[in-house]
Amino acid sequence: MEARFPAPAGRVGLGxxxxxxxxxxxxxxxxxxxxxxxxxxxxxxxxGSATLDLAPGCTYTLTTVDHESDGPNGLxxxxxxxxxxxxGAILERSRADxxxxxxILRIAETAEVTIHQLTVRYGRSGSGAGILNHGTLEPIDxxxxxxTHALLAGSPATDAGGDGACPVDDQRGMSRxxxxxxxxxxxxxxxxxxxxxxAVMVLVSFAxxxxxxGIPLAWETSSxxxxxxxxxxxxxxxxxxxxxxxxxTPIKPRGVPGSGASYAYTDPDVVxxxxxxxxxxxxxxxxxxxxxGPVSATPSQIRILYLPCISVAGTR
Numbered sequence: 589m590e591a592r593f594p595a596p597a598g599r600v601g602l603g604x605x606x607x608x609x610x611x612x613x614x615x616x617x618x619x620x621x622x623x624x625x626x627x628x629x630x631x632x633x634x635x636g637s638a639t640l641d642l643a644p645g646c647t648y649t650l651t652t653v654d655h656e657s658d659g660p661n662g663l664x665x666x667x668x669x670x671x672x673x674x675x676g677a678i679l680e681r682s683r684a685d686x687x688x689x690x691x692i693l694r695i696a697e698t699a700e701v702t703i704h705q706l707t708v709r710y711g712r713s714g715s716g717a718g719i720l721n722h723g724t725l726e727p728i729d730x731x732x733x734x735x736t737h738a739l740l741a742g743s744p745a746t747d748a749g750g751d752g753a754c755p756v757d758d759q760r761g762m763s764r765x766x767x768x769x770x771x772x773x774x775x776x777x778x779x780x781x782x783x784x785x786x787a788v789m790v791l792v793s794f795a796x797x798x799x800x801x802g803i804p805l806a807w808e809t810s811s812x813x814x815x816x817x818x819x820x821x822x823x824x825x826x827x828x829x830x831x832x833x834x835x836x837t838p839i840k841p842r843g844v845p846g847s848g849a850s851y852a853y854t855d856p857d858v859v860x861x862x863x864x865x866x867x868x869x870x871x872x873x874x875x876x877x878x879x880x881g882p883v884s885a886t887p888s889q890i891r892i893l894y895l896p897c898i899s900v901a902g903t904r
Contacts, residue, residue: 614639619646625654628664637669642706644675651682653690658720659713660690666723667696674706674730681710691717699723708732746783749776789815789870789878790848796866796885802856803885807868809848815841819869820853827865827882838871858887 617627617640624642631638642648650662657665662681679692691713695701700723707730711717718732719725747767754764754776765776766783777783794807805820817838821831834855842849858864867881 614641616641617643619643619648621648621650624648625664628666628670631670632664632667634668637671637700639671639673641673642675642677645677647678647680649680649682650690650692651684651687653688657694657696658716658722660688661692661694661720662690662711663693665694665696666699666701668698669700671702671704672706673704676705678707678709680708681712683710689713691720693719695719695721695723695725697722702726702728703730704728706730743783745778747773747775748778789813789843791868791870791880792848794868794880794883796864796883798885798887799854800887802854803858803864803866803887804852804854805866805868805883806850806852807880808850809843811846811848812841812843813845814872815843816871816873817841818851819871820855821867821869821879822855823865823867823882824862827884829865831865831867834866860887862886 615627615630615638617623624640627640631640652662653660654663655661655665663679681687681690681692689712692708692711694716701721703725705728708718709732711719713720747765749765756764764782765774767774789812790810792808792810794805796803796805807818817840818835819838820834822834823829823831835853839851839853842851855864855866863884863886865882865884867879869877869879871877
């Protein structure tokens with residue numbers, strides 16, 4: 589007999605799940621995240637113990653939050669007696685831009701879990717980023733790691749690894765060594781994280797001018813290094829703020845090292861006769877930012893007309 593359950597919010601239904609109380613045999617899990625999620629649900633629904641045999645050498649890359657328990661989790665919580673045979677598999681949170689922060693796996697108080705030959709990595713959470721264990725966990729020939737935090741600007745660990753050999757890649761898979769302090773010499777950082785070269789954006793000009801429709805903003809750079817984009821901020825009160833974000837998504841950079849670019853944006857939501865102040869924020873791929881400005885403009889209804897000069901023969 590089979591029972592069907594509605595899929596929880598945010599998760600696609602994965603078909604039949606066994607009725608609780610049925611003893612489960614070993615569950616072979618293909619190299620697919622949806623299959624893994626379904627297998628965990630099936631293991632949780634059994635009265636006895638269950639074994640998950642993961643696809644040998646497979647990397648299961650998680651991109652979304654499965655549920656919220658003690659914070660966001662990428663996989664369903666394990667609530668039963670489960671053995672996970674990793675067979676060299678990897679459970680990881682995607683490192684692609686826009687991936688939300690979540691831990692990989694949560695083990696409930698009622699669970700007894702064994703993991704064998706399994707790597708869990710890149711989880712991001714305030715507690716138990718790889719695995720949060722409330723029950724019993726026995727790792728065998730396995731590793732659980734979290735994504736190392738980035739070195740802060742000015743960290744003494746930046747480029748301080750000396751001239752000796754260092755690993756080819758850091759924990760995130762970024763190549764080493766790199767020039768982390770901007771002195772044009774690549775040296776390894778101390779620790780598992782290799783810092784990128786700091787962002788350098790040389791701003792030539794930033795201006796706002798009144799117009800009949802909106803306030804055009806324009807800026808120009810002469811060089812951009814590691815520039816992730818620009819945000820514009822606006823104040824309707826004073827030059828020192830408060831400021832509200834005018835562009836919720838970044839304006840994409842077009843400059844490169846040694847060669848900048850020109851940019852333009854028009855603020856359409858303005859009132860004639862009112863003064864507006866603007867600041868420009870440049871953001872690096874490291875999450876660092878620099879503010880420029882403010883500049884201001886007051887839109888007016890005055891229209892300037894240029895009339896042609898007409899000369900009539902025989903007149904002065």
